[in-house]
Amino acid sequence: MRAILDRDWKPRRFALGLALLAALGATRAAAAVREAQIGLSTSQAFVGEAVQLQVQVLSDKKEDLPWPKVEGLEPFTVTRNVSYSSSSNITVVNGAVSRNEQFITDFLYTLTPLKSGTFTLGPIRYDHKDFHKDLGNAVLTVTKSESGLSTRSSVSKGRAFVGEQVLFTLRIVPKEGVQSISLPQNLQKLIGQKVFFQQLDKEIAPHTATVDGRETRVFDIRIALFPLIAGPVSLEGIPVEYRQVRRNPGSQGQSMMEAFEDAFFGGGGGRVVTLTAVAAPLRMEALPLPPGAPAGFTGSVGNYSLSARLDKNTAAAGDAVTLTIRIRGNGQPKSITRPVLPPLPYFEVYEPEESAETVVEGASLWTTKTFKYVLIPSREGVQTLQGISFPYFDPQRRSYLTAGAPALTLKVTPGKAGSGGGFIAQREISELGSDIRYLKQLPSEDALLRDDADLPYHHAGFYGLVLLPPLALAGAFALRRRRDRLRSDTAYSRRTQAASKLRKRLKAARAAQAAGQGREFYRALSESLLAFAGDKLNQEFRGLTHPEALVRLERRGAAAETAEAYDALMQRCDFVLFAGIAPSGEEMQRDLEAGEKLLGRLDKELA
Amino acid sequence: MRRPLHIAFIALGMLCAEIAWAKPDLPAATAAFRAGNAAYEQGRYEEAAAAYAKAHAAGAADARVYYNQGNALFRLNRLGGAILAYERARKLAPADPDIEFNLRFARSRIVDKPVEPASNAFTQAVWNLHAGYSLRAGIWTAFGLFALGFAGLAWGLFAGALGRVAAVALSVMAFCGLLAFSPSLWLRVRDQETARRAVVLEPVAELYSGPGEKYELLFRAHEGTVFDIVERRGEWLSVKLPDGKGGFIRARKTGEV
Known part of the structure; x- marks a missing residue:
C-alpha cells in the first residue's frame, strides 16, 4: 500500500508485487494429498449391528477434501460423517530445525447391515488433483442373529378424550446377554406434536413379571400420554437401543488381535455389541370434548380435587393472610391454571405464588399445583370468601364437573389505624370496586338510542360540506374585488x-x-x-x-x-x-x- | 346576485338532509334496549342479552347497547362474549370510563394474561389524548377548525388593519390546530375502518402455524383473549397478539369486534 502511495511509484514495481501475490495464492491453492488409507472396525458383524468404515486422507494443507469413491454399499444403511485433525513433526538435522505438519481428514461411514452374507466394500478409490490411489477392498461377513430382546407396546385405552391421560407401556423382554437398555433422546419427535407426554419412570430398571406363564425378567417403560388434538393419533415405533454380549459368528476372518482379545478378556468368542430393536407402532383415537364447557374451563380432563385454606382464622385489618389453593388431578399437567377467585371487595389481592409437583401413583401421573395468594383484609368484621371452584371434564362420567372448596371465613379485627368500628383506610377505599359497573340508561323516557357507527364521512354530503369553506372564501374574495372596483x-x-x-x-x-x-x-x-x-x-x-x-x-x-x-x-x-x-x-x-x-x-x- | 345565494342555500340544505338521512329503526331498537334493561334488573340475564342483541340488530350501533350486553353476558359467565361486547362499546365510545373499567374487570377474570404493550407515563398520556375522544366529535372538531380557518381569512378580506391582524391570527391558530390534530384523527379513522380484532369465545382455541389442523400446533388461547386480525383465509383467521405471537385460529371460535 505504501508503494502505491509513494510518489516514485512505478508500474513495474506494482506488477512485481502482483506477481508475488499470485505466486503465494498459487502456493496456497496447491494443497496436496500425501496419503490415503482405509480401515474397517470389524470384519464380522450381525444384521443390525453398526460397523465403521474409515477412509483417512493425509494432506499438507487444511481444506475441504472431496469424499472418496466407495462401491458396494447397497446392502447397508449408511451414515456419513467427517472429522479433521492435524499432527506436526519437528526434525533437527545439523542444527537446522525443520517442521513438518500434516492434516488428517477422516471420512467415516457408519454401515448397518440389512441382511446376512459376505460383502465386499470396494473398490475404494481416492482422487484429488494429482493424487490418485486405489485403496483396495474390505470384506465384511454379516450373519443373521436372533434379536436380543422382544418388545410389546400397548396403551391403556384406544380411544381417549383430548387431554385425558393414557398410559403407554413398552414391555421389553431381554434375552441372554443383554446388559443395558436405553431410549432415544428424541422421543418427542417419535411421539409427535399432537400428544403431550411424560415418562413415568426416571430409570429403566428390570423387574420380574409373568410373561407367557413364566416368571421373566422384564423392563417396563411407562409413558403418560395426553392427546392435544382430536382425531387419530399415530405413535411411531420406538427404537430401543441395547447392549448385548454376543458370540462371534465364527473364527474365519477373525484377526489375530480380535482372537487375542476374546481369549484374554474371557469373551469366550463373544463381544459386546450395540443393537437396536424397534417396537411395533400403535394407533389410538383422540375424541373431542363435548360442547357445553362451563365458564373458566381450561381443558383439564380427568379426576380433579381442589382444596383451599387460610393460614389463620383471625387477622387484623391491614395484616396479610395467605390463601392456599391446591388443585390436584391426573389430566395434562399444564391444563391446571390459576383458579378464578370470587369477588373479594374487602381484600387487597396480590399475584399468587405458583408451584407444581408431579408424582406417579400406581400407573398414573398426578399433578398438584399450589397457588398462594396474599390477601390483605381492609374491613373489620367476619369476612366470607365464597367457594372457589375449578371446572374439569370427567371422562368416566363423560360430563363437565366442578371441583370446589367450601366458603372460608376470616374474622377481621380492627387494624392499627382502626378506631372502634368501620375501619377503612383511605388507600383501600379507592380499591373497593370489584364488580362491574352498572347498566347504562337513556337520559329520559322519550330519548332514543344513537347510531354511533354512522360517521359523517360515510356520507357524500359531508364532502360537499367540506368544500363550502373554500368556496365561501372564494366568494368573499370576489366580493372584495368588486367592492374595490366599485370604489x-x-x-x-x-x-x-x-x-x-x-x-x-x-x-x-x-x-x-x-x-x-x-x-x-x-x-x-x-x-x-x-x-x-x-x-x-x-x-x-x-x-x-x-x-x-x-x-x-x-x-x-x-x-x-x-x-x-x-x-x-x-x-x-x-x-x-x-x-x-x-x-x-x-x-x-x-x-x-x-x-x-x-x-x-x-x-x-x-x- | 341573489340567484347564486339561493342555490348555495339549497345545496347546503340538501347536504344537511343527506347527512341526517338513512337513520336505522331507532324507536324499535330503543324499545328492545329498555326491555333488556328491565330483564337485567330482574336478574333474567339471558333474556336481557337477547334483547340487547335485538337492539343492535335494529341498527342501533350505540355504545350503551354493547356495554349493557357485556354486563348481561358477564353475569352469565360468558367472559368471551362480554369482552367482545365491551370492546365493541369501546370502539364507539373510547372515552367512556365505565366501559374501560368493565373491560378491564372482565379481562382480569380470563385465563390468559392480556399482553399489554410497554408504555411509560408520557406515552400513556399521549395515548389517552389520542384515544380519549369519540371519532364523531373528532371529525366535527376538525371540520370546525377547517371552517374557522377559512372564516378568519374571509373576515380578513373585509376587516380594517387591526381586524385583519386578528383575523389572520385566528386563521393561523385554526389551521395549526387542525395540523396538530390531523395525525391523531387520521390514525383513528384508519383504525376504525381497517383495524380488525377478534375475541376468543370458546373455552379453549388452538392456534396453528397454518390455516388447518394439519399444521403445527403453536399454542392455545383461552376464552376472552383478544387478537389483532391480520387476514382471513376461508374458515381461518390469521391473528396476532401485541407481543407478536400469532397463528391461525378457527374463525367460528372467535367474534369480531
Whole structure:
C-alpha cells in the first residue's frame, strides 16, 4: 500500500508485487494429498449391528477434501460423517530445525447391515488433483442373529378424550446377554406434536413379571400420554437401543488381535455389541370434548380435587393472610391454571405464588399445583370468601364437573389505624370496586338510542360540506374585488348600480301614481329615464338633456327602435309636465310599464 | 346576485338532509334496549342479552347497547362474549370510563394474561389524548377548525388593519390546530375502518402455524383473549397478539369486534 502511495511509484514495481501475490495464492491453492488409507472396525458383524468404515486422507494443507469413491454399499444403511485433525513433526538435522505438519481428514461411514452374507466394500478409490490411489477392498461377513430382546407396546385405552391421560407401556423382554437398555433422546419427535407426554419412570430398571406363564425378567417403560388434538393419533415405533454380549459368528476372518482379545478378556468368542430393536407402532383415537364447557374451563380432563385454606382464622385489618389453593388431578399437567377467585371487595389481592409437583401413583401421573395468594383484609368484621371452584371434564362420567372448596371465613379485627368500628383506610377505599359497573340508561323516557357507527364521512354530503369553506372564501374574495372596483372605477360603479338606482326612482314614480299625482309621476319617470341613461353613459343626469341623451345612447349602441321608444316616452313626460294636463291613472300605468320595458331593453343593449 | 345565494342555500340544505338521512329503526331498537334493561334488573340475564342483541340488530350501533350486553353476558359467565361486547362499546365510545373499567374487570377474570404493550407515563398520556375522544366529535372538531380557518381569512378580506391582524391570527391558530390534530384523527379513522380484532369465545382455541389442523400446533388461547386480525383465509383467521405471537385460529371460535 505504501508503494502505491509513494510518489516514485512505478508500474513495474506494482506488477512485481502482483506477481508475488499470485505466486503465494498459487502456493496456497496447491494443497496436496500425501496419503490415503482405509480401515474397517470389524470384519464380522450381525444384521443390525453398526460397523465403521474409515477412509483417512493425509494432506499438507487444511481444506475441504472431496469424499472418496466407495462401491458396494447397497446392502447397508449408511451414515456419513467427517472429522479433521492435524499432527506436526519437528526434525533437527545439523542444527537446522525443520517442521513438518500434516492434516488428517477422516471420512467415516457408519454401515448397518440389512441382511446376512459376505460383502465386499470396494473398490475404494481416492482422487484429488494429482493424487490418485486405489485403496483396495474390505470384506465384511454379516450373519443373521436372533434379536436380543422382544418388545410389546400397548396403551391403556384406544380411544381417549383430548387431554385425558393414557398410559403407554413398552414391555421389553431381554434375552441372554443383554446388559443395558436405553431410549432415544428424541422421543418427542417419535411421539409427535399432537400428544403431550411424560415418562413415568426416571430409570429403566428390570423387574420380574409373568410373561407367557413364566416368571421373566422384564423392563417396563411407562409413558403418560395426553392427546392435544382430536382425531387419530399415530405413535411411531420406538427404537430401543441395547447392549448385548454376543458370540462371534465364527473364527474365519477373525484377526489375530480380535482372537487375542476374546481369549484374554474371557469373551469366550463373544463381544459386546450395540443393537437396536424397534417396537411395533400403535394407533389410538383422540375424541373431542363435548360442547357445553362451563365458564373458566381450561381443558383439564380427568379426576380433579381442589382444596383451599387460610393460614389463620383471625387477622387484623391491614395484616396479610395467605390463601392456599391446591388443585390436584391426573389430566395434562399444564391444563391446571390459576383458579378464578370470587369477588373479594374487602381484600387487597396480590399475584399468587405458583408451584407444581408431579408424582406417579400406581400407573398414573398426578399433578398438584399450589397457588398462594396474599390477601390483605381492609374491613373489620367476619369476612366470607365464597367457594372457589375449578371446572374439569370427567371422562368416566363423560360430563363437565366442578371441583370446589367450601366458603372460608376470616374474622377481621380492627387494624392499627382502626378506631372502634368501620375501619377503612383511605388507600383501600379507592380499591373497593370489584364488580362491574352498572347498566347504562337513556337520559329520559322519550330519548332514543344513537347510531354511533354512522360517521359523517360515510356520507357524500359531508364532502360537499367540506368544500363550502373554500368556496365561501372564494366568494368573499370576489366580493372584495368588486367592492374595490366599485370604489375606484366610477364608470363601472355607476354602470353596475344603475339598475338598483332605477328601481328606487321607479318606486317613487309608483308612489306618485298611487297618490294620483300625475305631474309628480311624470317627473319621477322622466328623471328615471334620464338618470338611467346618465349612469350607463357615466354622466351626471342633471346636466344631461333629452336630445343629448338620445344621441349618446344611439352612439353607445342602443337599437334604433329602443331610441325611438325612449324619445317618445321622454316627449310624453315633457308634454305632461309642461302642458299642465292631468293624465288618468290608466295612462300613468301604461307609461310606467312602457318605461320599465324600455329600461330593461336599454340595460341589455348597453351592457 | 341573489340567484347564486339561493342555490348555495339549497345545496347546503340538501347536504344537511343527506347527512341526517338513512337513520336505522331507532324507536324499535330503543324499545328492545329498555326491555333488556328491565330483564337485567330482574336478574333474567339471558333474556336481557337477547334483547340487547335485538337492539343492535335494529341498527342501533350505540355504545350503551354493547356495554349493557357485556354486563348481561358477564353475569352469565360468558367472559368471551362480554369482552367482545365491551370492546365493541369501546370502539364507539373510547372515552367512556365505565366501559374501560368493565373491560378491564372482565379481562382480569380470563385465563390468559392480556399482553399489554410497554408504555411509560408520557406515552400513556399521549395515548389517552389520542384515544380519549369519540371519532364523531373528532371529525366535527376538525371540520370546525377547517371552517374557522377559512372564516378568519374571509373576515380578513373585509376587516380594517387591526381586524385583519386578528383575523389572520385566528386563521393561523385554526389551521395549526387542525395540523396538530390531523395525525391523531387520521390514525383513528384508519383504525376504525381497517383495524380488525377478534375475541376468543370458546373455552379453549388452538392456534396453528397454518390455516388447518394439519399444521403445527403453536399454542392455545383461552376464552376472552383478544387478537389483532391480520387476514382471513376461508374458515381461518390469521391473528396476532401485541407481543407478536400469532397463528391461525378457527374463525367460528372467535367474534369480531
